[in-house]
Amino acid sequence: MSRLAALLLLLGLAATSLPGCASVRPWEREILSRRDMAWEPDALEAQRRNHIYFSKEAALAGGGGGGGGCGCN
Amino acid sequence: MSRLCLRSIPRALLIASLAGTLWLGPDGAAALQSGDAAPSFSAPTLQGRSLSLESFRGKVVFLDFWASWCAPCATSLPLLDALRNEFGPDDFQVLAVNVDRDPDKATDFLTKRPVGYPSVSDPEGELPVRFGVQTMPTSFLIDREGVIRYVQRGFRKGDEDALRARIRELVARGR
Amino acid sequence: MSTSSKRSRQLRARRARLRRRARRKAAVAKLSPALHALTTSALALPGIAGSASAATPISEYTAEYGYSQYREDALPSSKVAPGQERERYEIDIHQLRLAAPLGQRMDVTLDLSHETMSGASPWYVDFDQQSGRVVQVMSGATIDDRRTDALLQGTYYFDRSTAALSGGFSIEKDYRAFNVGIEGTREFNEKNTTLSGGLGASFDQIDPTQDPILAPDRPGREDKQSASIFAGVSQVLSRSTAIQGTATYQHARGFLSDPYKRAVVAGTPLPDRRPDQRNQLALLARLRSHFEALNGTLHADYNYYLDDWSIEAHTFDLAWHQSIFDLLRVIPSIRYYSQSQADFYAPFYFAPRGDGLRASDYRLSPFGALSYRIRGEARIQLFELDLGLNAGYERYESDADLAFGRVTTENPGLVSFDLFSIGISGRF
Secondary structure (H helix, E strand, O other): OOHHHHHHHHHHHHHHOOOOOOOOOHHHOOOOOOHHHOOOOOHHHHHHHHHHHHHHOOOOOOOOOOOOOOOOO | OOHHHHHHHHHHHHHHHHHHHHOOOOOOOOOOOOOOEOOOOEEEEOOOOEEEOHHHOOOEEEEEEEOOOOHHHHHHHHHHHHHHOOOOOOOEEEEEEEOOOOHHHHHHHHHHOOOOOOEEEOOOOHHHHHHOOOOOOEEEEEOOOOEEEEEEEOOOOOHHHHHHHHHHHHHHHHO | OOHHHHHHHHHHHHHHHHHHHHHHHHHOOEEOOOHHHHOOOHHHOOOOOOOOOOOOOOOOOEEEEEEEEEEEOOOOHHHEOOOOOOOOOEEEEEEEEEEEEEOOOEEEEEEEEEEEEEOOOEEEEEEEOOOOEEEEEEOOOEEOEEEEEEEEEEEEEOOOEEEEEEEEEEEEOOEEEEEEEEEEEEEEOOOOEEEEEEEEEEEEEEOOOOEOOOEOOOOOOEEEEEEEEEEEEEEEEEOOEEEEEEEEEEEEEEOOOOOOOEEEEOOEEEEOEOOOEEEEEEEEEEEEEEEOOOOEEEEEEEEEEEEOOOOEEEEEEEEEEEEEOOOEEEEEEEEEEEEOOOOOEOOOEOOOOOOOOEEOOHHHOOEEEEEEEEEEEEEEEEOOEEEEEEEEEEEEEEEHHHOOOOOOOOOOOOOOEEEEEEEEEEEO
């Protein structure tokens, strides 16, 4: 396993135990629940833009991933 | 970056993701559970008058923590109101705790979607800490002696049916 | 007669032949090479379908429709061989999204899109000895080309995690692709930290429109398979800020060349030939931060890309979401992109490469691009219906001068465009 693989593994494990960084309580998530705080507030626009850039440029855009938001239920 | 390095990345990502999902770390503060006595408190309602949990002793109480920005809360409010109307006022009551930092948002919300039960305002978030709220919404079903008998975490349409059965059981005990 | 003047006579004669051919092609209505010929549907990547941030199933039915139209700038005459078509593509896109809750712990989303393309597309790059310029030779005029995409995704919500399955297809007259994906998320630290991961696979088949007269050496039916994996972590930093980092890796193999493009090798346009494997890595970092005093939210994204064709790219995207009276939102944004070239790319070749590869496609050339966008959104409450309207404009310009590094020869086929979009959404 290369050094990069080991680093990613460490980051993955470390990320799961990140207390200390100002933990926001479940009832304090009003701002995080705002639509403009979403990773992609408008799915249609994000899909269209990603597709258009993808057809004109070589790069792959990263994506996926949840988190943030209301955290309800 | 060498080609060999590039090719080893998927393996690393897979391991990192798996390691992450298997990690079952502790989550959240110690929460009150069934069997615990509900902490006494008094707080101002959204209209300004003071209300205490003690004043509900002798009745089965559904203590519901909600906020105007919480979508499942919006779903639960009318359903809880309907549930409340199925029982006598001396048997079952609903007391809501609103945690909006700006109580005006809660008042606006209730103006558009009124319910028949009172809401106290706790913008500083002291009560959720004392009760160990782990998610929004969270509700505590408290019996006539002031002991928590059930904790409802989150709310999904259909949950009111299970609640109805539990309320009925607790109401029957005290008569 | 000296060799060089004999050669230049030969080159001139060849160019004249090509011009005659191009004019003939223009007269013959012909299907244009689809832009996507090389692309997997962007929806093939897991997560691109738009995973919700909050791990909460939707509680309302949602329907969204969007229409966009963009027209690529005509090529300046200095970049085109004399007598050539200069107009490029005009593209219409219709998008539809339907989402619904399914029981207590599930929701399902359907994404449909239909795209119509008409116009001319780049064929190969040539060197015009008379003017000393590198010029783009275009393929002939075309009939409309259409593409239909569909993606279905179902998500199940546990108490602190989610699992999603997706499947879709992309179809065009000469192209078919199917994709599947699986992804999951898991929350930690009172939902302040979320880990996500996913796998995706795509199976593509291209059946290039044949042209026995002008392109007898065009490949026939070809396949391509790709697999991707991604992992991400998001962290809430404060009540008003959250960050996310994801790493995506994609491996593709099969026919990765463009069957409709050519590259000039020692004066002769030969079919585009690229490696039969490609490994790609994308690292994305995102920030979302709300400023209460301004009632606005900042979005900042950076994407780093690297592949084993030696292309390295950077993308910076900055947007400001300004709320006005909670009813209106105005969103100006800017995007900067820069890529280096594929190691086997060249505008044209004096001699064949040792590995036999050749490509003059602008998408593999070094360049930078700058995009300016403005978007407006309005929300109205109509009884039980939550209605949304939006409209946007984007100006995209690409140029070798915008690239990070120094570019010796700009590919004449770089594209710029104006895009207009409108949309409507309803939640009930």
